[in-house]
Amino acid sequence: MRWMAALSPQPEARMATRQTQLLARTLLAPSVALLFIWMIVPLALTIYFSTLHYNLLDTESGQFIGFENFTYFLTDPAFLASLRNTLVLVGSVLGLTILLGIPLALLLDQPVIGRDVVRLMVIAPFFVMPTVSALIWKNLLMHPVSGLLAWIAGLFGATPIDWFNDAPLLAIILIVAWQWLPFATLILLTALQSLDEEQKEAAEMDGARAVSTFIYITLPHLARPITVVILIETIFLLSVFAEIFVTTGGGPGLQTTNIAFLVYSQALIQFDVGSASAGGLVAVVIANIVAFFLVRIVGRNLEA
């Protein structure tokens, strides 16, 4: 229990300092080592595989082919389609969750009777596992004949949309946006509640209208949380998988294949390890670009 000395900055601790540091490192070591192995070993293997002609169904495979997999993957029409789908998916979900999340957070920040219950209802979709939300939306709500949306369309005399044939990517976008709207709302609401009430009051006393209070005080205050929402959601949205896996399987054609799903299908459906590895590395590069900015923001906050 000598390491407890590290907890108090007493003079005699100096002698124990070296021991303390050693102990601190020992305590830290398992986490660092595990994460290091978890990061380096598979990533190194992915890089290695990406330079091989390696197909699990092909006994001849295993020879070194340099960058051929990358050339193959990057010039594959499926890659461009999936890159486009990934960008559309991420962009649309970000747009929807933030554009709906801001008014929703503002609304929940008002004096609302039974606010806690409303909060619970709003946050609920976030806790639903992806396979459940996808299948419930696909069947109970978006079914072109018996889905609730089809019935509602019928009430207004409109033709029901056959979501998963006519607008499959939009259907996925709506499902994913429903899952992530609570996240955006909750974070924006937390930020709103930390906004200085006096500042808003002062602005109102000065005769500022609600609109200008919002534009000049509330919105700037939300800039940072919005950035955080964008970055964190992007990290998760880049690897949307289960929703596609259980509803469309990437189709029809390639219409709902994103990069994550393309890599999966090359690896575990076509058993093309080499090409899938190259694709995986492309996904890593894309995610790292986003991660770079997120880590900087979090790091700045750590010092404050």
Add this chain to the structure above:
Amino acid sequence: MARAATTRHVAVSTLGAWLAGFLIFFPILWMVLASFKTELEAFAIPPSFLFFHWTTENYATVQGRSDYVHHAINSILIAGGSTLIALLIAIPAAWSMAFSPTKRTKDVLLWMLSTKMMPAVGVLVPIYLIYRDFGLLDSRTGLIFILCLGNLPIVVWMLFTYFKEIPKDILEAARMDGATISRELIYVLTPMAVPGLASTLLLNLILAWNEAFWTLNLSTLHAAPLTVFIASYSSPEGLFWAKLSAASTLAIAPILVLGWFSQRQLVRGLTFGAVK
């Protein structure tokens, strides 16, 4: 006061908020209702909202046809096991970084965080092949291991932010009062660390319970948790809407309750402290 709420203001915002909340919650409510319908009613147009033949037979069928309990136990073991192991590994690490930080602590923390940002597909191929060669495919051990590693950065991070808030002065004060180290540990430190530990545990249980990339790719039957069990309804059993709804309700109910309790920690855990 300028912002004193008028009755009208309260009425309008209450109405708006309840309406929005109801719309967002509606798919879940609709699913729960469908789980108590017969298959015919679940499929019927126009749909019946409350006045149908309430039945619980779907719940019995779900268990009978596909052994819900087996997958629920898998979910509990995998989510619980991976969370507990992650906590055991993370507590000493977070503790040492919070109480004897060095110049490199910040870099280590950010590096850990960055491992969380690596997309799973980037390592899908090697992990799959390693698991195949070591016989870990469709095993609970394999899933516990991978979910544990996947969530370790978040666990370390959350614990670190909680531990950092424990005032160091209080330890000194206890020592001045003649508390021995073991007493200090039991009576002073542990009670202060418990809330942080509990929220970390809760959030990571939720994340592990709902994880649907590794579970879908690395398990099929024996080790399959509820995420995979529900995915098996995608076709052609998806036609059985009432049963799908019953199975889904059972799969999300426990975590929904836990989630509601931990919603405040959610912001902290998932934004890595960037929003408070």
